[in-house]
Amino acid sequence: MEVETAPTTKGRPREFCVDKALVDALHIFWAKGYDGASMTDLTEAMGITKPSLYAAFGNKEALFHKALDLYEAEKLEYTRAALDQPTARKVAEYYLRGALDTHCGATDPKGCMGLLGTLACSPEADSIKADVVRRRASSHRALVERFERAKAEGDLPAQIDPEGLTSHMLAILQGITVQASAGASRAELERLVDTSLALWPGK
Amino acid sequence: MEVETAPTTKGRPREFCVDKALVDALHIFWAKGYDGASMTDLTEAMGITKPSLYAAFGNKEALFHKALDLYEAEKLEYTRAALDQPTARKVAEYYLRGALDTHCGATDPKGCMGLLGTLACSPEADSIKADVVRRRASSHRALVERFERAKAEGDLPAQIDPEGLTSHMLAILQGITVQASAGASRAELERLVDTSLALWPGK
DNA sequence: CAACTTCCATAACGGACGGTATATAATATA
DNA sequence: TATATTATATACCGTCCGTTATGGAAGTTG
Numbered sequence: 081m082e083v084e085t086a087p088t089t090k091g092r093p094r095e096f097c098v099d100k101a102l103v104d105a106l107h108i109f110w111a112k113g114y115d116g117a118s119m120t121d122l123t124e125a126m127g128i129t130k131p132s133l134y135a136a137f138g139n140k141e142a143l144f145h146k147a148l149d150l151y152e153a154e155k156l157e158y159t160r161a162a163l164d165q166p167t168a169r170k171v172a173e174y175y176l177r178g179a180l181d182t183h184c185g186a187t188d189p190k191g192c193m194g195l196l197g198t199l200a201c202s203p204e205a206d207s208i209k210a211d212v213v214r215r216r217a218s219s220h221r222a223l224v225e226r227f228e229r230a231k232a233e234g235d236l237p238a239q240i241d242p243e244g245l246t247s248h249m250l251a252i253l254q255g256i257t258v259q260a261s262a263g264a265s266r267a268e269l270e271r272l273v274d275t276s277l278a279l280w281p282g283k
Numbered sequence: 284m285e286v287e288t289a290p291t292t293k294g295r296p297r298e299f300c301v302d303k304a305l306v307d308a309l310h311i312f313w314a315k316g317y318d319g320a321s322m323t324d325l326t327e328a329m330g331i332t333k334p335s336l337y338a339a340f341g342n343k344e345a346l347f348h349k350a351l352d353l354y355e356a357e358k359l360e361y362t363r364a365a366l367d368q369p370t371a372r373k374v375a376e377y378y379l380r381g382a383l384d385t386h387c388g389a390t391d392p393k394g395c396m397g398l399l400g401t402l403a404c405s406p407e408a409d410s411i412k413a414d415v416v417r418r419r420a421s422s423h424r425a426l427v428e429r430f431e432r433a434k435a436e437g438d439l440p441a442q443i444d445p446e447g448l449t450s451h452m453l454a455i456l457q458g459i460t461v462q463a464s465a466g467a468s469r470a471e472l473e474r475l476v477d478t479s480l481a482l483w484p485g486k
Numbered sequence: 487c488a489a490c491t492t493c494c495a496t497a498a499c500g501g502a503c504g505g506t507a508t509a510t511a512a513t514a515t516a
Numbered sequence: 517t518a519t520a521t522t523a524t525a526t527a528c529c530g531t532c533c534g535t536t537a538t539g540g541a542a543g544t545t546g
Contacts, residue, residue, distance in 0.1 A: 089543095089544075090490080090491050090492070090543085090544055090545075091490080091491035091492025091493070091542085091543065091544070092491075092492045092493045092494080092541075092542040092543045092544085093492085093493080093542085093543065093544090094492085094493060094494090095493075095494075095542095111404075112404045113402070113404045115318060115319070115404075115405075116318070116403075116404030116405055118532080118533070118534085119533075119534055119535085120532090120533090128494090129494065129495060129496090130534085130535075130536085131493080131494070131495080131496095131535095131536080131537095132493070132494065132495095134534095134535070134536080135492090135493075135494095139534080139535075140534065140535090191402075195402070195461065196402055196404070198461070198464065198465050199316070199394075199398070199399055199402050199461070199464060200319075201314075201315045201316045201318075201319030201399070202318075202319055204534095213465050213466065216465070239481075240478070240481075241474055241477070241478055243471075243474055244474035244475055244477055244478035245478050247458075247462065247467075247471060247472070247474060247475035247478070248455065248475050248478040248479050248482070250458065250462075251454065251455045251457075251458020251459055251461070251462065251475060251479075252451065252454045252455060252458060253458070254454070254457060254458040254461040254462070255450075255453065255454020255455060255456070255457040255458045256454055258398065258401070258402075258454070258457040258461070259450065259453075259454065259457070261401065261402060262401050262416050262419070263416065264450075268446075268450060269450070271444055271446055271447035271450060272447055272450035272451050272454055274444070274447055275443070275444055275447035275448050275450070275451040276451050276454075278442075278443075278484075279451070279482045279483070279484055280482070281481075281482060292513090292514070293513080293514050293515075293520075293521050293522070294512085294513065294514070294520080294521035294522025294523070295511070295512040295513045295514090295521075295522045295523045295524080296512080296513065296514095296522080296523075297522085297523060297524090298512095298523075298524075321502080321503070321504085322503075322504060322505080323502090323503090331524090332523095332524065332525065332526090333504090333505075333506085334505095334506075334507095334523080334524070334525080334526095335523070335524065335525095337505070337506080338522085338523075338524095342504080342505075343504065343505090407504095
């Protein structure tokens with residue numbers, strides 16, 4: 081049993097770039113969701129055949145997890161950077177504006193890949209769902225802690241519930257991605273964010 | 284060419300109740316989404332065979348639209364009742380608490396059937412998607428008008444953008460249903476709603 | 487060169503999908 | 517009772533799904 085893909089250079093070299101193929105796969109999953117993306121969709125977008133895909137990535141599910149890793153690392157970087165902002169208000173602003181750029185940009189698919197993953201309901205997608213839920217829980221936790229710190233530092237009012245505020249802000253974020261998927265314009269979503277920030281508590 | 288199902292009583296009478304079967308179908312679509320619900324899932328839950336289903340409802344897509352009609356009429360009644368509340372704050376409160384009861388109750392499936400419909404990405408589900416988006420747009424419009432009226436009546440501050448506030452509130456609503464689908468507890472979502480209402484502008 | 491290893495292309499696998507043809511059972515009408 | 521009409525039950529259709537077996541092409545190593 082081999083633990084990893086052997087780093088040998090023997091045999092015929094592969095004719096495609098694994099990293100580029102993964103980027104292509106990510107775009108398909110992002111646009112169509114796990115169930116909606118067929119192997120044919122994927123292989124056509126990646127420019128490779130099915131046996132090549134299986135040799136390089138394992139299977140569809142493994143490919144999705146790898147695409148999700150890439151998505152988190154590249155596209156969700158703003159959610160980590162947001163935590164470093166000096167005040168709770170700036171955290172929220174960074175978060176929501178980042179969501180706007182990421183989920184309603186011109187080049188990438190509209191909406192959130194994770195959201196599609198969570199709501200995919202095929203029986204075999206349960207492992208996908210669990211993965212996304214787990215990742216989301218860790219963002220949630222980090223945000224609660226950040227808002228607790230903000231409360232201690234005085235840039236959130238004392239009566240604010242950090243747990244509730246986190247769920248509230250993530251709900252807005254999810255709503256943004258839902259509306260983006262449904263075809264809302266960037267301008268519309270900017271007014272949404274402006275309103276949410278106008279109602280934000282504290283400084 | 285017959286325009287409607289003939290109201291005759293000739294021939295063998297059907298052995299199941301169409302209305303009850305539709306309720307069963309609704310629960311399946313609600314829990315699994317359009318693509319996730321297979322004809323086998325549906326017929327088993329409805330207790331009928333496929334030919335009976337096709338004779339009574341046309342096909343899967345027509346069945347979904349009828350189930351969506353029922354869903355809107357019965358489960359989304361609160362969104363209409365909300366508009367009759369005396370102030371913008373009460374409208375929001377009615378809306379969000381109603382969402383809690385409807386999408387995080389004990390008996391019905393968690394989450395929002397419309398949301399699953401919008402995010403279903405199979406090619407043949409485009410008509411489903413368009414239907415849901417259209418229905419949602421009309422709720423949106425009604426809400427904007429209600430908030431404009433509230434502004435005129437003085438229970439919303441002058442600097443509030445009714446369009447943005449509507450998108451904001453619907454985003455929270457969508458976030459609630461997303462989190463409910465993902466397994467959030469009722470208590471968690473109540474804290475979310477409490478926070479959202481604590482931040483609500485005006486009286 | 488031959489031997490070996492790895493990748494690519496074709497085509498097929500079993501299974502599930504939405505949808506239906508056919509035959510039989512049950513009722514109303516005449 | 518005979519006939520027409522409609523519902524049910526079974527079995528099947530073609531298509532697409534994710535996955536894989538097979539044969540040959542392309543490269544490295546001796």
